[in-house]
Amino acid sequence: MEAQPKAVQLAHEAADTAKVSFEAFFAAEWARVVSAVMLLTGSKQEAEDIAQGAFLRLLERWDTLDHEADVEGYLFRTALNDYRSLYRRMKLTAKRVLAPGRAETDPFEQIAERDRAVRMLLALTPRQREAMVLTGIEGFDYQQAGALLGVKESTVRSLVAQARARLDKETDTPDE
């Protein structure tokens, strides 16, 4: 895994000193979680909703949480479970369809329209995209990603290899 994110350092430090403020943890980690989920869903609104739900659950357990444990893993696991919940996605879908007036234009969808890199990533299968975002962008190793996704390490390796092959093939074609 790459250099520890600030939020993880904060969580680890909390084990030695007073408990880290949840607000500080949130400030350090919010953008990272939202952007990661955004690359899975293709929607900023949906990503913010999922990330908020994950942080909410973390907040509810913050006082009793073992801050030496894998707080970051808990957060990502919760967000991923939410993302993978078909029922929740149906709910969001219905809300989007039924109350479009309440929803502002999603800026990430607009970026996806014009940014080839985002479009290429979103065109991977959901499982390949999850594996790539966790290992290639968020810096989790294969074992950690496997634990987060509830699959074997070898499955993550296979998904990443498939995704890389597909991205390599796409990048061989000239930019639009």
Place this chain on the structure above:
Amino acid sequence: MNEQDVLDRAKRAAMSVVHSDDAFEGLLRRHDRKRRNKRIAAGVVGIAVFVAAVWTVTSGGAFDRTETPAVPGGSETGPAGSNCVVTRCTQTGPTPPAGTAPQTGYLIDLNTGETTQLPKSIAGCCYAVSPDGKMVAYISLDDAGMGQLFIARLDGTDVQQVTHAQRWAGGAPFDWSPDGAAIAYTSGDEDLFNIFVLDLATGETSQVTNEKPPGAGYPQFSPDGASIVYEVGRGGDLDVRIVPVTGGKSVPLVGGAHMGTLSPDGSTLAVACSGRLEGICIAHADGTNLRVLVSGPSLFGPKWSPDGTRIAYGDQADGPTGNKVFVMDVATGGTTFVADGFVDDWLDDHTLLIEAVAR
């Protein structure tokens, strides 16, 4: 642009639109809302227990189950201040918010290509056609912004809100029982969903599944109406199971699959495979002999035509917001592109109900 460039650029693009300005305040507001709702729910339960205890003492005996309850519908109670039977709420209950959503649902005749928009009075999402082809069930939002189940005639008349739950009761899809007397649907909150069956005549609901989080969804009646095929989340993946409509012990059908539905003659199960196999798969009704019918990791939502000769399905190959509808001939395996959007249901053997929206 190499592969790592793609990832770096995508991450930068995502980070560029994330703002943290009032995110923490938003989280605290949601936290407060959740705590308030829990307190209210606890209060309601407490009052109900107290009233029941007083009633039991003053009436001197156990509940008479033959008596009509004051608020039919079990846990799916009527709107506040009313005691209406849910199927009679059209005139006496709150006005459904129909017409507030864009009307994106339409019928398409596969023989002629002719399309017909659904009436604006039944604007909503995620339609399911009744067995006689005269009614549709769909989701619309109630005044609290919660998804509720509505039914109406296909011509847009006789709109009825049939669930009034204090939680989300419009988890699509849902399914009409073969005799048209009941609807199986998904209800729950963001932590846990389960399958319920609503008796349209009495308004009573019964819980069919009792799964652990994230729970169950996508209920589909067996052709004899005695069982419900559904999907359940397990360890980050989904499995398809079957359970008696009266509840009880469920039986696994296919692992690593979702959106299961039995053919009209009950002999064949169609699922979206997402495990070892990927695509639209079929199997014997007991889940054995699983095989891919159309291969592809982005295929989902198989729907049998009433005569069982064709399966409509969706393809999300263009990313999470792009969806296409295809129809496959089960005998030949030949597929035909129908339209962009989502396939909701078959009206008859040659007519599909489609939503032209990105979900």
